[in-house]
Amino acid sequence: MSQTQATFGTGIAQCRSDFPALDQDVNGHRLVYLDSAASAQQPAAVIDAVARYQRNDHANVHRGVHTLSHRATELYEGARDKLCAFINASNRAEIVLTSGTTEAVNLVAQSFCRPTLSAGDQILITGLEHHSNIVPWQLVCEQTGAELIVADIDDDGDVNLEHLFALMSERVKLLGIGHVSNALGTINPLADIIAQARQHGIAVLVDGAQGVPHMNIDVQALGCDFYAFSGHKMFGPTGTGVLWGREALLEEMPPYQGGGDMILEVSFDNTVFNELPYKFEAGTPNIAGVIGLGTAVDYLLSVGMDSIYEHEKTLHAYLASQLASVDGVRLIGTAKHQASVQSFMLNDIHPHDLGTILDHQGVAIRTGHHCAMPVMKRFGLPGTARASLGLYNNSDDVDHLVAALEKARQIFA
Amino acid sequence: MNDTLQKDELRELYREVILDHARKPRNFGRLDDATHTAEGINPLCGDKLRLYLIVDAEQTVVSVGFEGSGCAISMASASLLTETVTRLSVEDADACFRTVTQRLTQANDGASATQETDLSRLRALDGVREYPSRVKCATLAWHALHAALKQSDSKATTE
Numbered sequence: 132m133s134q135t136q137a138t139f140g141t142g143i144a145q146c147r148s149d150f151p152a153l154d155q156d157v158n159g160h161r162l163v164y165l166d167s168a169a170s171a172q173q174p175a176a177v178i179d180a181v182a183r184y185q186r187n188d189h190a191n192v193h194r195g196v197h198t199l200s201h202r203a204t205e206l207y208e209g210a211r212d213k214l215c216a217f218i219n220a221s222n223r224a225e226i227v228l229t230s231g232t233t234e235a236v237n238l239v240a241q242s243f244c245r246p247t248l249s250a251g252d253q254i255l256i257t258g259l260e261h262h263s264n265i266v267p268w269q270l271v272c273e274q275t276g277a278e279l280i281v282a283d284i285d286d287d288g289d290v291n292l293e294h295l296f297a298l299m300s301e302r303v304k305l306l307g308i309g310h311v312s313n314a315l316g317t318i319n320p321l322a323d324i325i326a327q328a329r330q331h332g333i334a335v336l337v338d339g340a341q342g343v344p345h346m347n348i349d350v351q352a353l354g355c356d357f358y359a360f361s362g363h364k365m366f367g368p369t370g371t372g373v374l375w376g377r378e379a380l381l382e383e384m385p386p387y388q389g390g391g392d393m394i395l396e397v398s399f400d401n402t403v404f405n406e407l408p409y410k411f412e413a414g415t416p417n418i419a420g421v422i423g424l425g426t427a428v429d430y431l432l433s434v435g436m437d438s439i440y441e442h443e444k445t446l447h448a449y450l451a452s453q454l455a456s457v458d459g460v461r462l463i464g465t466a467k468h469q470a471s472v473q474s475f476m477l478n479d480i481h482p483h484d485l486g487t488i489l490d491h492q493g494v495a496i497r498t499g500h501h502c503a504m505p506v507m508k509r510f511g512l513p514g515t516a517r518a519s520l521g522l523y524n525n526s527d528d529v530d531h532l533v534a535a536l537e538k539a540r541q542i543f544a
Numbered sequence: 545m546n547d548t549l550q551k552d553e554l555r556e557l558y559r560e561v562i563l564d565h566a567r568k569p570r571n572f573g574r575l576d577d578a579t580h581t582a583e584g585i586n587p588l589c590g591d592k593l594r595l596y597l598i599v600d601a602e603q604t605v606v607s608v609g610f611e612g613s614g615c616a617i618s619m620a621s622a623s624l625l626t627e628t629v630t631r632l633s634v635e636d637a638d639a640c641f642r643t644v645t646q647r648l649t650q651a652n653d654g655a656s657a658t659q660e661t662d663l664s665r666l667r668a669l670d671g672v673r674e675y676p677s678r679v680k681c682a683t684l685a686w687h688a689l690h691a692a693l694k695q696s697d698s699k700a701t702t703e
Contacts, residue, residue, distance in 0.1 A: 481615035483589055484558070487678060491554050500590050513590040513613050542558050543616075 143442045146434055147523045149174040160493025163531045168313055168341060168472050168519030169497050171366045173427070180426035181368060181419050192418055193392055193409075207418050210425025211408075217428045218358065219349040220375050224407035227374040227381070228421055232340040233263040235359035235374035236307070238411060239336050240267035242384040243357075243376075244305055250276030253303045255333070257295060258284040258509055259312045259319070262502045264338040268307055277304070284509060288315035288464040296327050305334045310342030314503040314517070315464030316447075316472030318342075325354045334380070340364050344521065345443055345470045347436040350375050366521075367427035368420035374411070381407050388413040439522045443471035446520050450529045454518075457536055463515045471520035474501075477536055480543050482516045488542060489516075492535040557675060558616065561668035566616035571626035575609040580695050584612075584688030586680055591618040595625075595688040603634045610688075615681050617672060622685035624665055634693055641690040645683050648672055 147153055152172045155162050164172060184206060190199035192207045215223045229235045244254065254268045258281055265279075272279045280303070282295035290308075299306075306328045311318050321337065328335050336357040342348060343360040350358045357380075362371030376384075386393055386404055390413030395403040404410045431439070447469060454460050454475050463474040477485055486498035499514040500507045507514055518532055575581075575596035583594045593612025600606050608626040613619075629637040644666060672682040 483591075483615035483678070483681065484617070487557070487675060488554060499588060504590075507590070513592075538554070542554060543563065 143434060143438050143522060144525070146174075147525065149176070149430075150523050151175055151178070153523060157493040157495070158491050161531075163494040163528045163535075165518040165520065165524065165528060165532060166495045166497050167344070167521035167524075168364070168517065170363045170369065171344060171521050172523070173366055173368065173423070174430050176430050177367060177423045177426045181423040184419050184422045189419070191415055203418055206422045206425070207416070210421045210428075213425045213428040214373055217348070217432070218343075218373075218375055219351055221351060222378055225375055225378050225381065227376065227408040227411045228416055229359075229372045229374050229411075230370050230417065231361040231363070231372035232338060232359045233267075233361075233372075235357075235372055236263055236336065236338065237267045238374055238387040239305075239357050239359070239376070240271040242387045242411075243334070243380065244268075244271045244277075245274055246385060248272075248275040248277040248304055251302065252277040253300075254279050254305050254307065255282065255295075255298055255303045256280075256307045257282045257290045257309070257319075258505055259288070259290060259315065259317060260307065260309055260503065260505070261313050261338065261340070262504070263340075264307050264309060264336075265505070268305075281505075284317075284506070288312065288317045288466045288506075290317070290319060290324075292320070292323070295324065299327060299331045299333060301331055303328075303331060303333045305336060307336045307338065309338040309340075311345065311470040311472070312464070312466075312503070312506070313341045313472065314501040314506045314515070315466060315474055316469040316519075317464065317466035318468040318470055320468070321353055321355070329354065341470060341472065344439075346440045356380055362420060362424040362427065365424075365427055366430060367424035368417075370417045371420040371424045378407065381411070384411075386410050386413065390414040392416075434522060442522060443520055446524060446526065446529065447471040447473065449526055450518060450520065450532075453529050453533045457533060459540065460536070463510055463512065471524075472517065473519070474515035474517045476512065476515060477539060478543065480539055482514045484543070485516045485536075485539050488539040489532070489535045492531075492538060494532050494535045496532070553674065557671040557678070559668050559671060561665075562616060562620040562671075565620035565623040565668075569610075569619050569623040571609045571623070571630075572611060573609050574611050575607060578609075580692040582688045582692035582695070584684040584691070586614070586618070586684055589615065589618075589681060591615060591681055591684055593618065593622055593685060593688065595622070595685060595692055597689075597692055599634055605629050605632050605634060605637050610685065614684070615678075617669075617678050617681040618684050621669055621682045622688075624668065625685045625689060628663065628666060629689065638690060638693045641686045641693075644669075644686045648679050648682055 150172045188202040190203045192204045211226050215226045268279050283291040325335050335355040337355045339358050339360040344365045356377050358375040363369040393405050393413040395405050459478040461476045482498035497517045578596035579599045580597040585592050591614030593610050596609045598607040608630050610622045669682050672678050
C-alpha cells in the first residue's frame with residue numbers, strides 16, 4: 132500500500148486536502164462540514180483503495196482457488212490484521228467484522244446475553260446512550276425476562292458515577308456504556324467504571340463508535356469484554372464495523388446468524404461451525420468496505436491518533452468558547468472531559484430551523500435528537516444543534532459557524 | 545457575493561407570516577370536548593403535535609385546536625391549518641389535506657380543494673417547496689388532520 136501512503140498529509144493542517152468532498156461549495160458557500168459524528172468524510176486514499184479493489188481484485192473471499200479470490204482474501208484479511216493492531220487486540224480471532232456498531236451490539240445482545248440471561252438478571256446502561264446501545268438490550272430483556280436499568284446523568288452531561296456504581300450488583304450481567312456520547316461529547320471515565328464492574332463480575336461492552344475516531348484505543352488496557360465501533364465514523368466506508376470481544380467469551384457464544392462462510396461442515400443433521408472470527412461472519416461480507424476501512428486505519432496511523440486527539444482538543448475548546456460568546460447560545464453538554472462534539476441551542480430557535488439556515492450558508496451540522504432521545508428528554512429539549520469536529524476541521528470552520536449563527540439571529544429577531 | 549440572494553431565499557421560507565404564526569400560534573391548546581383528535585409525529589425531527597377537532601351534527605368543523613412542539617415551519621403550518629379548516633365541512637377539510645400536501649410536494653399550485661375553500665393564507669407555506677427536507681415539517685399537521693377525520697364520529701380516542 133505504499134502508493135496510498137505517499138498521498139497522506141504530513142501534518143494535521145495539511146490533512147484537509149486529503150478529503151476530496153471537503154473541497155466544494157454548497158449553496159454558494161465553501162462547505163464547512165461539522166457533522167463528522169454522524170458520518171465522517173473519506174480521504175482519497177480510502178476512496179482509491181476501494182476503487183482499486185473493485186477495478187482489479189474483486190472476487191469472493193475465503194472460497195476460490197483462483198487468483199482474484201486469493202487477492203480479495205489477502206486484502207480483506209489484511210484489513211482485519213490492521214484493525215487488530217489498531218485497537219491492540221491480542222489476537223485476530225477477536226476481530227469480528229460487522230456492518231457497524233449497531234450490528235456488533237445486537238450480536239452481543241443475542242449471542243452473549245440471550246442464552247444466559249433469565250428473569251431477575253439485569254442489564255445496566257447509562258442515560259447517555261445512543262439508541263443502538265439501548266434498543267438491543269430492551270429486545271433481549273423482553274426475550275429473557277431480564278430487566279434494563281439506567282444510571283442517571285447530571286446537568287453537565289456526565290454520568291452520575293455514584294448512581295452507576297450503586298446500581299452495580301451481582302444481578303447485573305452486562306454493562307453497556309458509550310466511550311464518548313454522540314449527543315453531548317462526554318468522554319466517560321472508562322477505567323474507573325470498568326474496574327468497578329469487574330468487582331461485581333459484570334461483563335462490559337463499550338460502544339466505541341464515537342471513541343475510535345478521536346483517540347488511541349487499547350482494548351487490553353481498557354479491560355472491557357467487548358468494544359464495538361463503526362468504519363464510517365473513522366473515515367472509512369459505511370456498512371463496516373468491528374466487534375472486538377475476548378476470545379474466551381466469543382468461543383462460548385453461539386453464532387449470531389447462519390449461512391455461508393460461518394461453517395466448517397454442513398449436513399441436514401448437523402452443522403459444524405467455523406472457528407473464530409468466521410463463526411460470526413455469515414454470508415459474503417462487505418469486502419470492498421472492509422478493505423477501505425483497513426486503509427482508513429493506515430491513514431489514521433499516518434496522521435497519528437495522539438496528534439488527532441491534541442488537535443481536536445484545542446479546536447473543541449475554541450469551538451466551545453466561540454459558541455458560548457454568541458449572545459443567546461446555550462451549550463448543552465459541558466462534561467469534564469469532552470470529545471470534539473458540541474451540542475447547543477440558540478435562543479428558542481428550533482434546531483431544525485437553525486440547521487436549514489446554516490445549510491444555506493454552507494455549514495453542515497446535525498440537528499435533532501441524535502438518536503439519543505432519552506438524553507434530549509433529560510435536558511427537556513426536543514433536540515439540539517450539534518457541531519462535531521473531525522481531524523480535518525480548523526478554526527476557520529468554527530468562525531464560519533459562528534458567523535452563520537448571526538443570520539439565524541437576524542431572521543428570528 | 546450572492547449573500548442577498550441567499551438571504552432572500554431564506555426569507556422566502558421564513559416569511560413574516562410564518563414567523564408570526566410560529567411565535568404566536570393561533571388556537572393553541574387542547575379542546576376537552578373534541579370529537580376527533582390525532583397525533584402527528586416526525587420521529588426524525590422530534591416534531592410532535594396533537595390536533596383536536598369539534599365536528600357538529602351537520603358534519604361541520606366548528607372548532608380546531610392543537611398543542612405540541614416543533615420547528616417554526618411545523619408550528620406555523622398547524623396554526624394556519626386551524627384558521628383554514630374552521631367552519632369547513634368535513635369533506636372540504638379533508639380535501640384541504642390533499643390540496644396542501646400536493647401543493648407542497650409538486651411544482652404547481654395544485655387544484656383548489658373546492659371552489660368555496662379559501663386557501664390563500666396557505667401561500668405563506670410555498671417557500672417550503674424549495675426545501676425537500678422540510679416538507680414533512682409543513683405537512684405534519686395536515687396528516688394529523690386527515691388521520692383525525694378518518695375516525696368515526698364517536699368520542700375521540702386519546703393516546
